[in-house]
Amino acid sequence: MVVAGGGTAGWMTALLLAHSAYGPRLQITLLESPQVGAIGVGEGSTPWLRGFFDELDIEEAEWMPACNATYKSGITFEGWSTRPGFESYFHSFASMLDNLTMPQFVDNVHARLNRADVHAHPDRFFISTKLARDCLAPKPQRSFPFDVWYGYHFDSVLLGRFLHDKGVQRGVRHRVGHVTAVQQHDNGDIALLRLDDDTTLAADFFVDCTGFASLLIGKTLQTPFVSYAENLFNDAAVALPVPHDGPIMSQTVSTALRNGWSWKIPLTHRHGHGYVYSSAFCSAEDAETELRAHLGLLDADVPVRHLKMRVGRMQKHWHRNCVANGLAQGFIEPLEATALLFVQRTATLLVRALEKGDLGERAQTDFNTTVNDLFEGTRDYIVAHYKTNTRTDTDYWRENAANTRLSPSLERLLRTWLASEPIIPGLNGGAFGKGYPIMSWYSLLAGMGLFPNAGQMRPATKEEARHDLAQIDNLIERSATNFPDHRELLQNIPLRSRENSLQAYFW
Ligand SMILES: Cc1cc2nc3c(=O)[nH]c(=O)nc-3n(C[C@H](O)[C@H](O)[C@H](O)COP(=O)(O)OP(=O)(O)OC[C@H]3O[C@@H](n4cnc5c(N)ncnc54)[C@H](O)[C@@H]3O)c2cc1C
Structure with a gap:
């Protein structure tokens, strides 16, 4: 198998393939051009990246210092909304401890959607908000039995080097050469890559990780590209x-x-x-x-x-004997730092198909449907940030707010929310909002202050006002004392065996 491209996508894919149960049956060569460097940007992740390193048995204590990495408890959005009280909000990675406070948040949001004057801004309800802003690491001391979810920040050039070294250590052959031509079999499958030193590289199966060039899946196999430009303007x-x-x-x-x-x-x-x-x-x-x-x-x-940036996706991520991964398969702008999650998911799906020994048409269709769903679901979540903005200072923000080219799924979700109906059944049932956790939708929509008739609130009933915010503040304040200073922890990152074991996430 040839993995074409030595950016993060190429090395992550090669490592997951090499590590899989099918790995010993594969001979993986990763090809990288001496003329085209890796993109070298992309410094944030979702919490799922932790699963990538865990799967490969790579300790945080090893890779994080090598990549100048830090922990990420979530994202603050500043100035996206001008609604009074909602000019800033934090999108947390909700986790186990938040189970004690999320129901109150959801109750208050529902009450506020029905015009009750209750506190429904997400920032008071999640431990991560406090950790992030107080420069604390999201890793509690061992005596505190509630883990919180987190992602990472890292230097993407150093991460590329780290993954390269790991890949080579784990048996991936590394070849340097620039592809100048691609030869296809009569049936259209890719046969071999011709390199600038006049050598060739043949394989049964190719993974296209050539970045925005999309050399194999795009330029060679002519897979159509589905642009998202009409509702994601940034390029x-x-x-x-x-x-x-x-x-x-x-x-x-x-x-x-x-x-x-x-x-x-x-x-x-x-x-x-x-x-x-x-x-x-x-x-x-x-x-x-x-x-x-x-x-x-x-x-x-x-x-x-x-x-x-080319924003959108390939119509198919698996076409003939080629799977595309990373920027070669598509890209949604980096607002929620989801690109490496797509890389991880796509590589994992390929590993599963190989392990099942099923590379047939049906498997390809399922693969493409799953990856496309991931793209569309994430696209909707990102588009919702722009659609719900209330800035009026430039044409850019006004046109984003006025954009009517939303997917039917996102339209339905926003309509349901603005009709003050609960969105949880639709999210759980897959009617809309696929691919993003329920609490992320609540944080976004409540955090932007998207409440109908916000100016005409009524006093809350006794039932609606039953949640005592002071108790929540107290719980979060006292819980936070169990989390260490972020910089100090980074100087002595604990091994996984010394951590709490429960990583439950219920929402
Ligand atoms: C502005 C911006 C911000 C981003 N922020 C984030 C973020 O916060 N979080 C996140 O997860 N992602 C982010 N991304 C995306 C992230 O950078 C990429 O998903 C990630 O780096 C993987 O890139 P890649 O490996 O697909 O492509 P690249 O890094 O571009 O690698 C392409 C590889 O293909 C090889 N290649 C190209 N042409 C040839 C050829 N002819 N012959 C041989 N080899 C060839 C090159 O040598 C290179 O090794 C961001 C992207 C941008 C543009």
Whole structure:
């Protein structure tokens, strides 16, 4: 098997394949071009990345220091909404401890949807919000038996190097060469890759991890691309890292700017900053100036990187004898840092198909349906951030709010919410909101202050006002004392065997 591409997607795929039960039967060669580097951006993850390292038996204590990595308890969204009291909110990775406070949050949201004057902003209800903002690590001391969920931030170049070394150690053959042509069999399957040194690389099966080039699945097999441009406007970014050695927040901060949003991602030694914007509304030069002004670095001599993004997905991720993974299969802009989750899921689905020994048409169709569902569900969740914004300062934000090209599923979800009907049955039953946890939808919609008739609230009934916020504050305040300082913990990351064992997540 050939994995074409040595970015994060290529190495993650190669490692999962090599580690699988089918691995010993595979000879995996990973090919990387000396002329085209890995994209080298992408510094945030969802909590699922933990499963990738656990699966490969790689300790946090090993990979995190090698990648200047930090913990991520969630994302703060600043300035997306102008509704009073909702100008900022935190999207937590809800977990076990939150089971004690989430029902109150949901009750209050439902009451508020029915115009009762109760507190329904998510930030008071989740432990992660406090951990993130107080620069605490989301890993409690051992005597505290409630784990919380978390993701990571990391230097993507260092992560690439780490995965490369691990891959080679675990038997993946690494080859350097630039593909200049692709030869197909008469039936259309890919036969071999011709390299710039006039050698060839043949295989039965190819994984296309060539990034936005989509060399195999796109250029060679001509798989159609499904663009998301009509409801995700952003197609460019500018990145700017700034050294940092102070306290480390365990969160990403996403701040709405004039024509998109900026990220702030803490690593151990720097903050990664960037501005994701729409080139239809703003030039690269203006975006860079706005980001520099936002960071107070207008006159500073700090180099930036400009990037273009192709947002959408391949119609099929498995086509003929080729599976695409990573940017080669598609990309949803990085607002919720979901790209590596797609890589992990796609690679895992391929491993499962190989282990089952089923590479037939039916297996391919199921594979494509599952990956497409993941893309569409995530796209809807991201689009909902833009659709529910209330900024009026630029055409960009006004056009996002006025956008009517929503998927039927997202339209139904928003209609249900705004009719003050519970969305949990629809989310649980798969009628809408696929691919994102229930609590994420509640955090987003309540966090943006999307309540019908917000200006005409009525006093809450006794029943609606039954939850005592002071008790919740107290629980979260006291629980947080069990979590260590983030920077200190990163200097001595515990081994998995020393941690609590329960990782339950009920919502
Ligand atoms: C602005 C931005 C922010 C992002 N933020 C996040 C984030 O926070 N979280 C997240 O999960 N993801 C994020 N991503 C996505 C993330 O960067 C990618 O998903 C991830 O790096 C995987 O990239 P890749 O391996 O698919 O492609 P690449 O890193 O582009 O690798 C492509 C590989 O293909 C090889 N190649 C290309 N052409 C040839 C050829 N002709 N012959 C041989 N080899 C070839 C190259 O050598 C390279 O090794 C972000 C992306 C962008 C653009």
